[in-house]
Amino acid sequence: MAADTADGVPSGVNGVAERVLQLKPRVVRQHRPFAYAPDLANSEVPVDRSLSDRFCATPWETLDVRFRGVVGACCPGYLPKPIGKLPEDTVESAWNSEAAQEIRASILDGSFRHCRAAVCPLIAGDSLPKRDEITDPYQRDIIDRGLVRAERPPRFYNLSYDESCNLSCPSCRTRQVSVTSGPEYEQLGKIQSRIVDAALAHPHDEPVEFNVTGSGDPFGSRIFREFLTSVDGRSWPSARFHFQTNGVLFTRRYWQRIAGIRNNIGRVFVSIDAATPETYALTRRGGHWGQLWENMRLIDDLRREGIVRRFQVFYVVQTANYREMPGLIHLLEQFPAVDWVNFSLISNWATFSDEEFRTHAIWRSDHPQFDDFLRVLRDPALASKRIFWGNVLPYRERALASAPSIEA
Numbered sequence: 001m002a003a004d005t006a007d008g009v010p011s012g013v014n015g016v017a018e019r020v021l022q023l024k025p026r027v028v029r030q031h032r033p034f035a036y037a038p039d040l041a042n043s044e045v046p047v048d049r050s051l052s053d054r055f056c057a058t059p060w061e062t063l064d065v066r067f068r069g070v071v072g073a074c075c076p077g078y079l080p081k082p083i084g085k086l087p088e089d090t091v092e093s094a095w096n097s098e099a100a101q102e103i104r105a106s107i108l109d110g111s112f113r114h115c116r117a118a119v120c121p122l123i124a125g126d127s128l129p130k131r132d133e134i135t136d137p138y139q140r141d142i143i144d145r146g147l148v149r150a151e152r153p154p155r156f157y158n159l160s161y162d163e164s165c166n167l168s169c170p171s172c173r174t175r176q177v178s179v180t181s182g183p184e185y186e187q188l189g190k191i192q193s194r195i196v197d198a199a200l201a202h203p204h205d206e207p208v209e210f211n212v213t214g215s216g217d218p219f220g221s222r223i224f225r226e227f228l229t230s231v232d233g234r235s236w237p238s239a240r241f242h243f244q245t246n247g248v249l250f251t252r253r254y255w256q257r258i259a260g261i262r263n264n265i266g267r268v269f270v271s272i273d274a275a276t277p278e279t280y281a282l283t284r285r286g287g288h289w290g291q292l293w294e295n296m297r298l299i300d301d302l303r304r305e306g307i308v309r310r311f312q313v314f315y316v317v318q319t320a321n322y323r324e325m326p327g328l329i330h331l332l333e334q335f336p337a338v339d340w341v342n343f344s345l346i347s348n349w350a351t352f353s354d355e356e357f358r359t360h361a362i363w364r365s366d367h368p369q370f371d372d373f374l375r376v377l378r379d380p381a382l383a384s385k386r387i388f389w390g391n392v393l394p395y396r397e398r399a400l401a402s403a404p405s406i407e408a
């Protein structure tokens with residue numbers, strides 16, 4: 001399990017992987033042929049710095065299980081190249097496949113050629129550690145010996161093979177998805193069995209983390225509900241379960257249903273994308289503003305009790321909500337246990353035509369409200385130390401550079 005540094009920044013063996021997956025935009029996959037290729041030019045700010053002295057541990061730590069069981073070694077938006085496919089492959093065979101080793105080699109040779117620099121928040125946000133400064137023994141060994149085969153199994157499973165969700169946010173999908181029976185559901189069961197077989201077949205005390213989910217909602221998905229309610233965490237005391245959720249179903253009732261992993265909760269990430277009910281109705285289609293904040297209170301209490309080990313809020317910045325970024329920071333003053341607020345730029349996950357997407361992409365310099373976006377980014381509320389800027393950072397820096405005195 002990754003530890004926190006004094007300033008709360010994730011560190012440890014999975015620190016890099018977790019920060020990437022925290023920032024992963026909600027994904028949609030099966031309805032469009034190129035859904036794995038979101039808008040490539042997500043940022044207009046060029047990222048041309050050399051990465052030859054940098055390191056990223058993600059491909060040695062992370063197994064990202066995507067729609068139809070396609071397996072990757074990082075978020076598909078940032079590093080789309082697959083390394084295998086479940087259930088045809090096992091976790092073990094995918095983990096050290098030729099493709100997996102090729103990706104790791106591209107990190108070690110400093111080219112990062114499979115990574116999308118403009119959208120990876122660690123590259124765009126200049127957060128990759130220098131390889132000379134790596135002290136973690138496992139990572140040090142990888143660098144020093146040039147290891148492209150991972151010598152230990154995945155530590156971080158991102159479960160994103162089911163996109164079932166109780167909401168249908170426009171930035172993510174065009175319609176509500178719920179897979180609860182039939183051949184598609186059975187296939188999801190086979191994929192999930194591969195993961196359980198690899199990571200939870202026998203009781204153990206090895207650290208292993210599950211992020212549920214980058215593709216929908218952990219409680220809005222039958223297959224993920226079954227996973228979460230079936231594990232008795234006492235058999236895997238070092239296992240951690242992270243929740244990436246819209247928060248609407250994170251109720252006391254569901255909290256009771258996952259009592260078996262009560263002591264294994266890691267992070268809870270709640271996507272909100274608004275600071276008013278009117279905007280929330282647009283950006284989080286099908287959500288329930290009142291229930292959300294009731295559940296936020298529950299999570300805040302659990303965080304204060306130490307049962308939830310980290311509590312973060314996510315916000316996909318787009319035309320509909322950029323003016324409410326400062327408002328969100330003010331709203332969260334009532335939730336002191338929130339550790340971080342993560343901003344990220346809206347991506348086109350094939351849910352919009354190019355023309356539609358241009359109207360949502362407030363970060364484009366040809367957007368008619370782009371100057372107003374920069375003005376909002378200078379709002380004093382956004383100086384909060386709880387903000388992780390990710391791929392919005394270049395715009396924040398640009399805004400401050402044009403009027404630095406406002407932040408002070």
Ligand code: SF4
Binds near residue numbers: 112114120121
């Ligand atoms: S895209 Fe590359 S650099 Fe970015 S997190 Fe993934 S592996 Fe690391």
